Amino acid sequence: MTSRNIPKIRQLEALMSVIASGSMTAAAANLGISQPAISRLLSDLAKDFDFQLFEKRDGQLRPSQEIQVLEADIRRVLELMRHIADVSADITRHKAGHLRIACLPGFATSHLPKVVADFLRDRPGITMTIEPDRPERILEWMVNEQYDFGITDGFFGHPAIDHIELNLRTVCIFPTGHRLEALHEISPSDLAEEPMVHTRKDSVFFSQLSSRFQMAKSNFNSHVEVRQFTAACELICNGVGVSVVSELDAVQYTEKGLSFRPFTPALPHRISLVRPIHKAPSMLTKEFIAHFEKSVESFRA
Template identity: 55%
Template structure:
């Protein structure tokens, strides 16, 4: 055995065994009869034993060739699957996508976007892992995920990020006097029980500054880490909250209303990924798809 086997040699052998002659095999493979003969000769030389016998005008496999046939068929099937998978990856219809995100995203905006994205990409496997921003940063540094959706990101040399601002709204129980207003300002919330995000967050600091600029002090009735938690309290009539419209939109028809909040206090999302890990084509495509889904929530001047 002094040469490498090739898939084309194996295909030629199968074609000859199936069709019985070199001529018919050449037609099936759409190559010349001498080309088929050469492929069989090279395969015979590589393996070191005869593969075909001639009986009654037909070529039939030798016992050694019959013994090899199951492995040959499995090999060609595997190559075919690899080829199909490679084509699907190139066409972005197959692959693996690992996303780390804030817990609120895992149950609000992200599932809808992923459902649309995967509709034409049935071969893509997705993993979603929700956690706090600090943990998401650890995962990005450790290259454990392809993409992270977080907030309050202040930069890290091992992480590439893109900031996207999302407009905020004031959400309140249905029937509240706030429904009479077209835009809600800090002065309109003086007597309201306000549900806020954690005090150490960037968003809380910006919101506090907006209240001070309007001559008010931001007071907190309930502190909640996630906007979705605030929405749940508002649904129960506990108070009001200034949150991302992405989250508020998930609660339409659930006993709440919301209005634009002014001055503009955007919720800054960060789309992050490891710098030293090459981002897959499917991950890059999803990033663009996800950014497109956020365009309708871009902040607008009041």
């Protein structure tokens, strides 16, 4: 059989319909086409195969010995084509596919789980990989196109990465019952004597926070240095000092003994939604990015 003789799917469907029903008339009705149409499909298929398709026994059409050899393979081909059609329809409806997300460790245990749960609720066919790591590693993954989408901070641009910047409000957090609860907002001067839990001293956020204290000529009492806002929240819940963190993280801990107030002057926490620029985003990736943006809308600075 040459390449131009490859059977068409409609021909194979016609063949299997006749095998199932035993007659051209019934097969045509099952497929919703005329009997002459199904006769033409099978006549052309017989020419391509170059052997007889059926034998007539007891008034019914039965598959020839040659077709019996092929029958199992034909069934598999048709099942595979139906599967491809179903999956492609699910992808079009955004109900199938795989999404690879890289994120900061804090997001993996605070805000992101709820976002993912909401996103997957009506998309049972979608699978995900979520990989938490430091910003430098997330940047490397995006450049190498290993992940579809990333959530990071401290990002200042890269020619191989497309990004969306989001500025989120920050708040001062402290244990419930702390004297700071009496204030409507908290400034550096209100924290001069408080032991501070803060992000790494080489981070952009720490530099911006310490500059607020310097401008206010207020003492910054460094107590515990952490990498993530979520770690700061856990420490404050356990009575270890006070901190300034993203409100997005703070709200996750209000039922664990943490209270907060707005921090002034305003100190937005900038996060970046990043993806490989040379890899066209899938519909699924675009939809998740939009879903994530919507989830943080009420926390935007």
